[in-house]
Amino acid sequence: MTANSTGAESKGLVGSDRVLAVLKELARHADGVSLEELTRVMGSPKPTVHRALQSLRRAGLADQDVRGRYLLGDEFLRMAFAHHEAxxxxxxxxxxxxxxxxxxxxxxxxxxxxxxxxxxxxxxxxxxxxxxxxxxxxxxxxxxxxxxxxxxxxxxxxxxxxxxxxxxxxxxxxxxxxxxxxxxxxxxxxxxxxxxxxxxxxxxxxxxxxxxxxxxxxxxxxxxxxxxxxxxxxxxxxxxxxxxxxxxxxxxxxxxxxxxx
CATH class of the missing domain: 3.30.450.40 (GAF domain)
Structure with missing residues (x-):
């Protein structure tokens, strides 16, 4: 998915839908993604994306590495692999x-x-x-x-x-x-x-x-x-x-x- 298409799709999202859209975008960046990059790709205001990231971090579904880049959290990976293996x-x-x-x-x-x-x-x-x-x-x-x-x-x-x-x-x-x-x-x-x-x-x-x-x-x-x-x-x-x-x-x-x- 291109940055333009992701942004176009995310403009109409609110609340939990936007949080899920951010989660899906994190999955595209195995090496992590900065808040600025994520904001640009999502086509959403930085505070909005940041709030979504904080919600995901509280649930263990996202994490932030020592470089400040965001990536999928260990809890998300644990659930995904456990479900897949089962x-x-x-x-x-x-x-x-x-x-x-x-x-x-x-x-x-x-x-x-x-x-x-x-x-x-x-x-x-x-x-x-x-x-x-x-x-x-x-x-x-x-x-x-x-x-x-x-x-x-x-x-x-x-x-x-x-x-x-x-x-x-x-x-x-x-x-x-x-x-x-x-x-x-x-x-x-x-x-x-x-x-x-x-x-x-x-x-x-x-x-x-x-x-x-x-x-x-x-x-x-x-x-x-x-x-x-x-x-x-x-x-x-x-x-x-x-x-x-x-x-x-x-x-x-x-x-x-x-x-x-």
Whole structure:
């Protein structure tokens, strides 16, 4: 998010909404951020931002280092990590993700659908290899441009009308020349996903990266709780290699995996 967009969004915020907006902005600055920088990015008066920071500090959700810069507090990190580690699907899936990363020597993700985006709940990097992906736990990508997103959308959007309603008035981002952005293109893709039980990303989100995604039924036998993907650098693991190994991936998922219903 740019400074201008953050400022524009924060102008209409008051009270607790502004405190939460400041908290979200702190999360973008791992090395801390000064009050002056935060005021400029938020587009709010300095006293207003300072009061929000003080509220967060009293709750242990923000802190101030020896340089006077503000950053997320230890209490926030404790809650976030405790909540993340306690997620049943995350705990159950970790051995599977590690096995997939070791087998293919590529990055493995577990992601869930959140509106028009996917959110990464877990990530395991390959045990060896100098080049790794920059994705992060908690990070987002457009659902229509990713294997995990297309797989989960295919389970929800069964008709062209469903897809058109989901797209709405905001055009989908063309991340690469390969990205499918129209309702007709996505409908065709989703039908293929439902038929074969897996989804692929053929350099649709990022050039030089492809992936194969499978559904995960961690909380329900009928509805996927999320999806697992092996995301590979094309020069060392072509998409065809992942497709050929799809049955092996399903075997590693065990009872947590299965074809889309």
């Amino acid at each position: 997620r049943p699907e995350h705990v159950r899936l970790r051995p599977v993700l590690e096995a997939l990363a070791e087998r293919f020597n590529e990055t493995v993700h577990y992601a869930v659908l959140d509106g028009r985006d996917v959110v990464y709940r877990a990530k395991i990097d390959p045990p060896t290899g100098a080049v790794r992906l920059t994705s992060t736990v908690g990070g987002r990508n457009p659902a229509h441009a990713t294997g995990v997103g297309k797989l989960l959308l295919a389970d929800e959007l069964k008709t062209v009308g469903d897809i058109e309603a989901w797209i709405g008035d905001d055009a989908l981002a063309q991340r690469t020349p390969q990205t499918h952005c129209t309702a007709a293109e996505l409908h065709e893709e989703f039908e293929a996903v439902r038929e074969r039980g897996y989804a692929v990303d053929d350099q649709e989100n990022e050039p030089g990266v492809n992936c194969l995604a499978l559904p995960v039924y961690a909380t329900s036998a009928k509805t996927p709780s999320g999806a697992v993907s092996v995301s590979a650098l094309t020069y060392r693991t072509p998409l065809s290699t992942l497709v050929d190994a799809c049955d092996e991936m399903r075997s590693l998922l065990g009872p947590l995996g299965g074809p889309l219903r």
